[in-house]
Amino acid sequence: MDANGMRRGFEAGSARARLALGLGLAVMLALGAGVARAATDYRVELSGLPDDTTRGLVEETSELTTLKDKPPPSLTALRNRIRGDLDRIRLVLNAYGWFDATLDTSVNEEQKPVPVAIRVTPGQRYAVGALSIVDPGGVPLGAALAPPPGSLALKAGQPYEAQAVLDAEAAIIANLGRRGRPFAKVVHRDAVLDRAGRQVNIAWSIDYGPRASFGATSFEGLERLKDKAARALLRWREGDEVNIDQIEETRRAFVATGLFGTVGITTGQPGPDGAAPMLIRVTESKPRTIGGGLRYSTSDGPGARAFWEHRNLLGGRETLRITADVAQSGYSLDAKAKKPDFEWRDVDLVFEAKADREELDAYDLDAFSVGGGLEWRYSPQWFFSGGALFEQSHIDDGLTTEDYTLVGFPVVARRDTSNDVLDPTRGHRLTFSLTPYYDLAGTAGTFLIGQASAATYLPLDDAEDYVLALRGGIGATIGGSTYSLPANKRFYAGGGDSVRGFAYQAAGPLDDHSSPLGGKSLLTGAVEMRWRVTETIGIVPFVDFGSVFEDSIPDFGADLFMGAGLGLRYRSPIGPLRLDVATPIMGKRNSDDIIQIYISIGQAF
Structure with a gap:
């Protein structure tokens, strides 16, 4: 066969291949449309949740509930949706101390729409156990650094809530920030279940960082406002122990003037004398x-x-x-x-x-x-x-x-x-x-x-x-x-x-x-x-x-x-x-x- 004949044969074969490929895609699309039309309708019943708080959170996060108007395309997809919901329900229950809860699921895949029943047996709610705050070396924080007695809302014996633990953690760091430790941070947090005592023992390891005093203050972005007028807005005095509340009060004072679109305050690393330079960055707005x-x-x-x-x-x-x-x-x-x-x-x-x-x-x-x-x-x-x-x-x-x-x-x-x-x-x-x-x-x-x-x-x-x-x-x-x-x-x-x-x-x-x-x-x-x-x-x-x-x-x-x-x-x-x-x-x-x-x-x- 000469070159022209080979080319004509190749072109004909390519045309047939393209035709076959197009027919195959059309069949696949048609089958896909048929599958889409065969969506798996279901109805869900959720019972046994211990209180309105957990019930509300589960209903807000449950895909079985929030996506009920968008039924899955197959029974397999429905099973996946159920498994995902079981994990989400478990997370909600754990966040509120129901660590021993059991979840029972009943699904009748032969019935249409498919009935899905999830029953929760919450068990006994765990309480907050022992609280400890130590430095990275395991040494408890002294009276000068530990939160004042009674200042934490989290108390031993109260029902456990994960958000309350996070709030207490933020309060610990804020307390250090008010005591000249603006760089304090949590190294790690341990929440240990005591299943025998039905309580959660919580331990924080805190790196309280270097002690700092307010150093020299500089500004970036001042154009129309004079430096003296800007310094009159400072709520701290140079040489005083750094207090994050005074930093926030200063930020609010700048915002309240109506002269600035953005206000940011940065505390620099303290020098050998403990003085931390303060930088205030502003973007002036039209006066x-x-x-x-x-x-x-x-x-x-x-x-x-x-x-x-x-x-x-x-x-x-x-x-x-x-x-x-x-x-x-x-x-x-x-x-x-x-x-x-x-x-x-x-x-x-x-x-x-x-x-x-x-x-x-x-x-x-x-x-x-x-x-x-x-x-x-x-x-x-x-x-x-x-x-x-x-x-x-x-x-x-x-x-x-x-x-x-x-x-x-x-x-x-x-x-x-x-x-x-x-x-x-x-x-x-x-x-x-x-x-x-x-x-x-x-x-x-x-x-x-x-x-x-x-x-x-x-x-x-x-x-x-x-x-x-x-x-x-x-x-x-x-x-x-x-x-x-x-x-x-x-x-x-x-x-x-x-x-x-x-x-x-x-x-x-x-x-x-x-x-x-x-x-x-x-x-x-x-x-x-x-x-x-x-x-x-x-x-x-x-x-x-x-x-x-x-x-x-x-x-x-x-x-x-x-x-x-x-x-x-x-x-x-x-x-x-x-x-x-x-x-x-x-x-x-x-x-x-x-x-x-x-x-x-x-x-x-």
């Missing part, structure tokens, strides 16, 4: 922010607020915030400047100027005020402030038109343990304020205004889907009479932040033209049941009550105005969007609307 919000209520109509803020005006963390507010009832412009850590750490020097124009049912106001003082962040929960202010105002309350020149000295104390500014689900808030005023123009004389408010948030379930929120407020004025006081210094109730169901400032005495008169004292309260229906939707039934009074002290026996309603919450990335619809249920007059609607950002309190 300026522009923001705003919208609101609406039936009585006030729409409103808008916008602000501009600079958080590092002169390179020393100085803050300037300018806020403008516009609504149907008027407008205001406010400027507030703050110099942080003025002479003392966590004590800020503050100046503020504000111009107001309001046209309310209770009064018309044109005012300008300036003030200054000190703000002290005593702790993450406590805040104090005090200062002086000067206010010039022109007020028409429908009865008289007066000019006031007030000098005041406000003092505020606030405690806040809530877990979220806009949407708290636990904790409480307390605020106390006291301001003596003197009218230089002689119109209002001298008077003292005091006010206290409290709110608490009580989660009713572990997921915090149901939260009972309570609020109460009281106010009192000493000096003058209701009508000698400037109208904007009187107490009022009613509106979206007070007694919902009544118009702004209208939950109190009215004049002959149905305009609010205000009072010298105040009493308000609110109850909300916050129910998170989905991850983004919440429903809030509520009841508000309160009133204002002519006397300096509230009349606790008097009838109160009361409103009730239903709210809708949508949890957006900027906080919950609030829609409340309320109606008066006690104290309604002919001038009060039957429905009030409120729209804003954040919970009512």
Whole structure:
């Protein structure tokens, strides 16, 4: 055969081979599709788990349960799935001290769907036995390094949980980190079963590392913030024993300025003198922010607020915030400047100027005020402030038109343990304020205004889907009479932040033209049941009550105005969007609307 003939024969053979291969693949695919269609349906029954905790974890990790809608393609695959689940169940039981548990499996492969029954016999739960902490040489840690007595949550005799052992281990390392041993680490951990005593003896070998003190601190990434201002944020002193809590407090202090996108703190290896160099790496973010919000209520109509803020005006963390507010009832412009850590750490020097124009049912106001003082962040929960202010105002309350020149000295104390500014689900808030005023123009004389408010948030379930929120407020004025006081210094109730169901400032005495008169004292309260229906939707039934009074002290026996309603919450990335619809249920007059609607950002309190 010549070369051409050989080539033609080879090409023909190749064509036949390709055809055969294609037919073979088609058959395989068809058979595969048939196998896929012949999935092995099953039903599973799991019983005998000792408690809700283990049952919940098993159901979350079980492939028989989580993949039930995706049945395996064969009985062999089902057997593999069962074996995998038995291993996972055993791991869950061991993690909670059920080391002697037995697992019995029953499978009827002839029945369709295949019944799979797994029964657990948990046996006796093991307890925590002896605890020991030694160094790598086997020497027990001395009193200077061992955790303080009673500081570990893990105790001998309590039911064994693997997570509790890990938590105790972390507490041991953290305790060493607070005692000048920032490089402490676990060499190994032994958990030894004592089957006769039904307990687990736990031993840690800890390398506590070199003792270290805070050395020189250096920075990387500072651009706009001055070195001196950055060092003012340090919560440690050079030469002091290293304490990891102070390192974390410093990191939080840097983050709280809002000037940094990232903050990292590295403790270097100590030198011969024990001093560990500290390195703080930061990435600065933009110091300026522009923001705003919208609101609406039936009585006030729409409103808008916008602000501009600079958080590092002169390179020393100085803050300037300018806020403008516009609504149907008027407008205001406010400027507030703050110099942080003025002479003392966590004590800020503050100046503020504000111009107001309001046209309310209770009064018309044109005012300008300036003030200054000190703000002290005593702790993450406590805040104090005090200062002086000067206010010039022109007020028409429908009865008289007066000019006031007030000098005041406000003092505020606030405690806040809530877990979220806009949407708290636990904790409480307390605020106390006291301001003596003197009218230089002689119109209002001298008077003292005091006010206290409290709110608490009580989660009713572990997921915090149901939260009972309570609020109460009281106010009192000493000096003058209701009508000698400037109208904007009187107490009022009613509106979206007070007694919902009544118009702004209208939950109190009215004049002959149905305009609010205000009072010298105040009493308000609110109850909300916050129910998170989905991850983004919440429903809030509520009841508000309160009133204002002519006397300096509230009349606790008097009838109160009361409103009730239903709210809708949508949890957006900027906080919950609030829609409340309320109606008066006690104290309604002919001038009060039957429905009030409120729209804003954040919970009512």
